[in-house]
Amino acid sequence: MPPLLIVAALIGYGIVLLAPPVLNDPDTYWHIATGMWMLRHHAIPHADPFSYTLSGAPWVAHEWLSEVLMAIAYRAGAWSGIQILFGIAAATTFGVLARYLARCLNQPAASVVFLLGIACVSSSLLARPHLLALVALTQWTVSLVTARERGSAPSPLLLPLMVIWANLHASFILGLALTVPIALEAIVEAKSERRQAVRRWGLFLGAAIAASLLTPNGWQGLTFPFQLMHLASAASISEWSPTNFQTLQPLEGALVALIYVAFSRDVRVPFWRLIILLGLLHLALAHSRHQMLAGVVGAILLARPLAHALSDGASEASSRQSSLRWALGGLACVTLLTAIRLAHPFQRTDDPASPIMALDHVPVDIQREPVFNSYEFGGYLIFKGVKPFIDGRADMYGDDFISAYLDASRPNRVAFERIVKRYDIHWVILAARSPVVDMIDALPQWRRLYADRIAVVYVYRSDATAAADAAGAGKAKHRDPT
Structure with a gap:
């Protein structure tokens, strides 16, 4: 067991467990609420149960497995439970990546590549399903590349991972997409055994596609990621906007380091892997949220080419005694970190996704009426049992609805009053910095x-x-001890 694996896993676990920004995403709220709904109803919703604007509209919880896990974690340990769940996910992702890099590269190259890779994940370390799915993406990519290195197709034992992944998050489509160029690389280089390679990789790819269909969405799960990416209104959501290099981005550091090594050493990347890397770079430039994909998958695909360019070899295996000491030390650190988190549970206060005090000042009778809310408050409203005007489920609301909302939020008085009239809005809750406030x-x-x-x-x-x-009645009741 390489020491880098233990250290990497502890880094992932510690950051997520102890860093409050992990819980700053408004979508965390409605994911937990969806999981709670499923635990209560013992079913997966196929129609919207949360908003009043699209109540009953078709909506499948395609990330249902992640949401159920989040709800169970929340029931067990409130926000500390959520942090522990996602801390385990980050630890596993970092550990799998570090283990593979340690097999390919000696130190310090393995550590440098690892740090550059996980730096690209930093902005996506949020308590949302994509972080749970990142475990599957990392293991899937490592398994594909390892099978290719051994001159064989991936084991059928990898297929259950695809079933789990497809029910965790829509990013499973990337796992299928990665399989194609890796399979083509194997087929092209097979030469005399090309027919056998076609059969083995073809059977695996077909089985992987079939496994990905075992979801509530069925075959529509294959098209959903493309529909989401092509929403015209997605660009208005920060994580779907292009990567902004006006501020230092983790991807920039990784690219600079890669360019330096490529120019100073003879780095040779196989054609089909270069195609994958260029595709990942395109995604990362087009959508900032995809930096994490470029960082993790890129590190795995570049490990062997970098090893050859650096005349590096696989690290020496640790002795069993040394591995045991590292494992026991890592377990002790995990236990200590978990105890600290449970002894000092995270207490939510007002933040840009959580208008706690503001909602507490709205009488319950008013809360039941139609509301116009800031986009980032939708998740919290759902979590508190208030039906929002809009929330983070952009795929359900669609371009027309979101465009009308954005028109009203520019601000545009005519568009706002049109919405108020159409939906009989009785109250409004907005971010203090919203331009609609002055209007x-x-x-x-x-x-x-x-x-x-x-x-x-x-x-x-x-x-x-x-x-x-x-x-006033609430204040009087608070003052009167009787």
Whole structure:
């Protein structure tokens, strides 16, 4: 067991377990809520149960397995449980990557490639299904490349991983896409045994596709990732926007290092792997969220070419006694980190995804009425049992709906009032920095109910008196010990 594996796993576990930003994504809330819904109903939703704007519209929880795991973790340990679950996922991903790199490269090259690879994951270390699926992506890629190095097709024992992956996250399509060029590389280089290579890799690819269909979405799961990527409104979501090099990006560091080695050493990347790398680079430049794919998969594909260019070889195997000491030390560190997390559970306070105080100031009767909310607050509203106007499920809302929402949020008074009339909006909760705030302040039919550094709440004038009375009654009850 290479020491790098233990250290890498501890890095992944410790960062996710102890870093609050891991919980800063608003989608974490509605993923947990979806998992809770499934645990209560013992079913996978096929129609929207959360929003009021598209209530009952077709929507399949294609990440259902991740969401159930998240709900179980939350039930078991609240936010600490979520951090432990995703800490295990990060530890496993980092460990699998480090183990493969240690097999290909000596130190310090293995550590440098590892650090550059995981740096590209840093912005995606969030408590969302893609981080659970990253475990599958890493193991799948390592298995494909290892099989290719051994001159054989991947083992059928890898297929259950595809079934799990397809139910965790839509990124399973990348696993299928990676198989094709690796298979072509094997077929081209097989020469006299080409027919046998075609049969073995063809059977594996066909079986992998069949395994990926074992989801609630069936064959539509194969088309869903492409539909999502081609949403015109996706560019308005930060993680789907192009990578911005006006600030230092992890991908930039990895590319600079790679260019330096490529020019200073004779790095030779096989044609089909170069095609994969170029495709990953395109995805990472087009969508910032795909930097993690380029970092992890790129590190695996480049490990052998870098080893040859550096005249490097596989690290010497550790002795059994040394491996045992490293394993026991790693286990002790994991136990200590987990104990610290459980002894000091994470307490949620107001943050850009969590308008906790603002929602607490909205009377329950008002909360039941239609709301216009900031996009980033939708997940929290679902988590608290409030039906939002919009949330992070962009695939369900579609371009037309999101475009209308964006028009109103520019701000555009006509577009906003059109939405208010169409959906009978009674109250509004917006991020304090939203440009819509100043517009609504100027509208006589709206009254500001509450404001803080995170959120601003407005109530329609006809509801304002009732809201004020309810708020006053709550304060009086709080003052009166009887």
